[in-house]
Amino acid sequence: MALPIHATLGERIWHYCFLTICVLIFLFLIFPILIILPLSFNAQPFFSFTAEMLQLQPEAFTTKWYEEFLNSRNWQGAVRNSFIIAFFSTIISTFLGTLAALGLSRPDFPFKTTIMGLLISPMVVPLIISAAGMFFFYSRIGLQGTHVGVILAHAALATPFVVITVTATLTGFDHSLTRAAASLGSSPTHTFFHVTVPLIIPGVISGGLFAFITSFDEVVVVLFVGSYNQRTIPWQMFSGIREQISPTIMAVATILILISVSLLVFLELMRRRTERLRGITPH
Amino acid sequence: MATVQAENEVITTADGVPLKESLKKALWQRKKTALLLVAPLFLFVLITFLIPIFDMLIRSVDNSIAVEQFPNVVVEIRDWELDSTELPDEATFQALIEDFKVGAKEKTISRLGRRLNYEQSGMSGLFRKTARKIKKLETPESATEAMIAIDKDWGDIETWRLIKRESGKYSSSYYLSAFDAQKESDGSISMKPEDQKVYLALFWRTIRLSFTITFLTIILGYPIAYLLSTVKTKTSNMLIILVLLPFWTSLLVRTSSWIALLQKEGVINDILVGIGILGDDNRLAMIHNETGTVIAMTHILLPFMVLPLFSVMKTIPPSWVRAARSMGATPFTAFVRIYLPNTVAGIGAGGILVFILAIGYYITPALVGGTKGTLISNFIAYHISTSLNWGLAAALGTILLLLVLALYILYDKVVGINNMKLG
Numbered sequence: 001m002a003l004p005i006h007a008t009l010g011e012r013i014w015h016y017c018f019l020t021i022c023v024l025i026f027l028f029l030i031f032p033i034l035i036i037l038p039l040s041f042n043a044q045p046f047f048s049f050t051a052e053m054l055q056l057q058p059e060a061f062t063t064k065w066y067e068e069f070l071n072s073r074n075w076q077g078a079v080r081n082s083f084i085i086a087f088f089s090t091i092i093s094t095f096l097g098t099l100a101a102l103g104l105s106r107p108d109f110p111f112k113t114t115i116m117g118l119l120i121s122p123m124v125v126p127l128i129i130s131a132a133g134m135f136f137f138y139s140r141i142g143l144q145g146t147h148v149g150v151i152l153a154h155a156a157l158a159t160p161f162v163v164i165t166v167t168a169t170l171t172g173f174d175h176s177l178t179r180a181a182a183s184l185g186s187s188p189t190h191t192f193f194h195v196t197v198p199l200i201i202p203g204v205i206s207g208g209l210f211a212f213i214t215s216f217d218e219v220v221v222v223l224f225v226g227s228y229n230q231r232t233i234p235w236q237m238f239s240g241i242r243e244q245i246s247p248t249i250m251a252v253a254t255i256l257i258l259i260s261v262s263l264l265v266f267l268e269l270m271r272r273r274t275e276r277l278r279g280i281t282p283h
Numbered sequence: 284m285a286t287v288q289a290e291n292e293v294i295t296t297a298d299g300v301p302l303k304e305s306l307k308k309a310l311w312q313r314k315k316t317a318l319l320l321v322a323p324l325f326l327f328v329l330i331t332f333l334i335p336i337f338d339m340l341i342r343s344v345d346n347s348i349a350v351e352q353f354p355n356v357v358v359e360i361r362d363w364e365l366d367s368t369e370l371p372d373e374a375t376f377q378a379l380i381e382d383f384k385v386g387a388k389e390k391t392i393s394r395l396g397r398r399l400n401y402e403q404s405g406m407s408g409l410f411r412k413t414a415r416k417i418k419k420l421e422t423p424e425s426a427t428e429a430m431i432a433i434d435k436d437w438g439d440i441e442t443w444r445l446i447k448r449e450s451g452k453y454s455s456s457y458y459l460s461a462f463d464a465q466k467e468s469d470g471s472i473s474m475k476p477e478d479q480k481v482y483l484a485l486f487w488r489t490i491r492l493s494f495t496i497t498f499l500t501i502i503l504g505y506p507i508a509y510l511l512s513t514v515k516t517k518t519s520n521m522l523i524i525l526v527l528l529p530f531w532t533s534l535l536v537r538t539s540s541w542i543a544l545l546q547k548e549g550v551i552n553d554i555l556v557g558i559g560i561l562g563d564d565n566r567l568a569m570i571h572n573e574t575g576t577v578i579a580m581t582h583i584l585l586p587f588m589v590l591p592l593f594s595v596m597k598t599i600p601p602s603w604v605r606a607a608r609s610m611g612a613t614p615f616t617a618f619v620r621i622y623l624p625n626t627v628a629g630i631g632a633g634g635i636l637v638f639i640l641a642i643g644y645y646i647t648p649a650l651v652g653g654t655k656g657t658l659i660s661n662f663i664a665y666h667i668s669t670s671l672n673w674g675l676a677a678a679l680g681t682i683l684l685l686l687v688l689a690l691y692i693l694y695d696k697v698v699g700i701n702n703m704k705l706g
Contacts, residue, residue: 128683
């Protein structure tokens, strides 16, 4: 994007205008996320900066919202539920999704498009419709308002992400490697665990991470399929924002941002590892 | 092993099976393994997801409550015509008393009253009153007179026309409500009076806001996708984090930060007041209205536009525009005639994706939309948890689902579902 030496004045002006516009758009993207960090340390229970904060007086800042988060029973329960639900739904969806991706990526799979379409439909259907359908059906079979119900619902929502990521890993999979293993006398099981698994494991882990995030971040379905006893962090945030909005929410938001940053870093490292293993160097 | 074969001799494997069959068997074996691998997930998605969606479709036309609560009445009323000017016969009224006695005893009859109340207000009250009084009713000489004595509405032919209309196992009335239509007493369909129309305006608002949001994401996404695709890979890897971070941040985090920014006592109003653009008493109302929904959702959906645009723009060689320039095109012509047409696929992919996501959005409009910025999904939620009109919720959900599926077919035509990628 460097400006050529022969650029005219008009081109130069346009170039810098364009860069300014881009900076403004990037600010629009990132500013709402950065703004949360200082607000979560606000000593006043407001969602804005006080004059004292702008003058950087130390007494204008506090960590009491973080303490409130750590000591509140509502939030403690929410954190516990979030991890329990996300953990089990990740296990279920990663296991079933990886198996299915292995089957789907075989060359002669019948009705591939139709079955793939049905399998990724939980990602396609708007969440409110999934939530409505699951609410009606799960209350009919007694799963509404239970942990099992929420876990199954989240696992269903998360499987498409696992199927897509693992299938993507398998498209670049060199099938002659398994044939080579077989020709050297390895049994199919041995080949699977010693050749296939090490190669697809990054895909499985990123699929699992996507599944975990899906469940951890999901709020619409848990609002309908769950109840107070299944409250997750997003559930608690949603009802918190609706009822009495307190800066504790900003503290929780800050923690969630830190979690998503570390996940982003982890996924990037994972992607680089795959590229290195495949012998594709990043350019 | 088979060596050189005579021409019409069947080729066999070592154990004497014809090679063709053996191959077929082996292929079938492989297909079976593939199917077996997919089967567990398929069953899982079927039970936890597809059947619930199907259940919702059924619920949107289901009217079995009439048959359950009025088992005798629905049989007796079969011969009575909608355009009849007389009340149904004595046998129907006897059936009514019979059904009401059972229903009042089991305390389930009021559910049917509530159901009929969606079609005509006052029915719920009529059913409750009748259920209270029916217990004391001894076997009367004339069932017709006894019921009219309990409430004169039972002598009103409109009550019976309603029962007759809604006596089937399936009913289209939820869909009619979802389109602001109603059934007249003679069974014909008409639009509701202006002051009772809700949903057509709501569908229109949902589509209008989704278009606005899609348009804004294109306007904002295009420049930064272009920037990302033209800078050095190292720089673009850094800059794309600015797009991916919001993408990965919890939806509720982003929504609550917009509340902090946009509300009357929020950051933006404070800044505007602080630098003197606004007076302290006329702060901007940017939240709990359409503006709030549009701003917050544009921010939330912008990464879904940038990423597909970026991946398309990356593939356009910069030499194309340079070639156009060298042949005398102005920068503007080169952009409009060369660059823009090559990015249409990306605009299409991102645009449809953002539109689909916007049209079914629930959380953000619920929190920042107030009453004026809510979308169709907020009404589905309202009917599930507050008004308890589940049939109408299911009908609205089905309409929304069909809309989204139609858009996905379009998306498939433009990009192909299989090319769907994740951040």
